[in-house]
């Protein structure tokens with residue numbers, strides 16, 4: 001018995017090989033892509049509840065852009081750039097989650113400086129270029 005089932009299995013195999021060949025050297029997915037997709041899906045969901053036609057159109061457009069962006073990223077061959085984007089996203093996420101510290105960019109060399117939260121106005125010295133600047137924490 002090597003009828004339809006066998007043919008289907010063969011077809012599935014071919015599809016799998018074809019797809020992995022297609023994805024070779026391409027980026028695939030990461031946490032940033034998952035976030036983009038989720039944001040796109042969430043926006044689609046929001047459009048169900050918007051009464052305003054213009055807003056509805058705008059949100060749908062934005063949702064589509066997000067979905068296309070996610071697809072573009074996963075098929076991208078510029079894996080280094082995509083990897084950097086994901087790294088930046090994870091860094092940003094860490095900063096948002098970090099309730100104990102605030103992050104500032106040094107006004108001179110743009111080095112990120114982490115300082116404890118809730119200390120009032122403090123003078124921060126950049127660890128890289130020794131520039132001093134005052135910030136409220």
Ligand SMILES: [Zn+2]
Pocket residue numbers: 106107108109110111126127128129130131
């Ligand atoms: Zn600096």
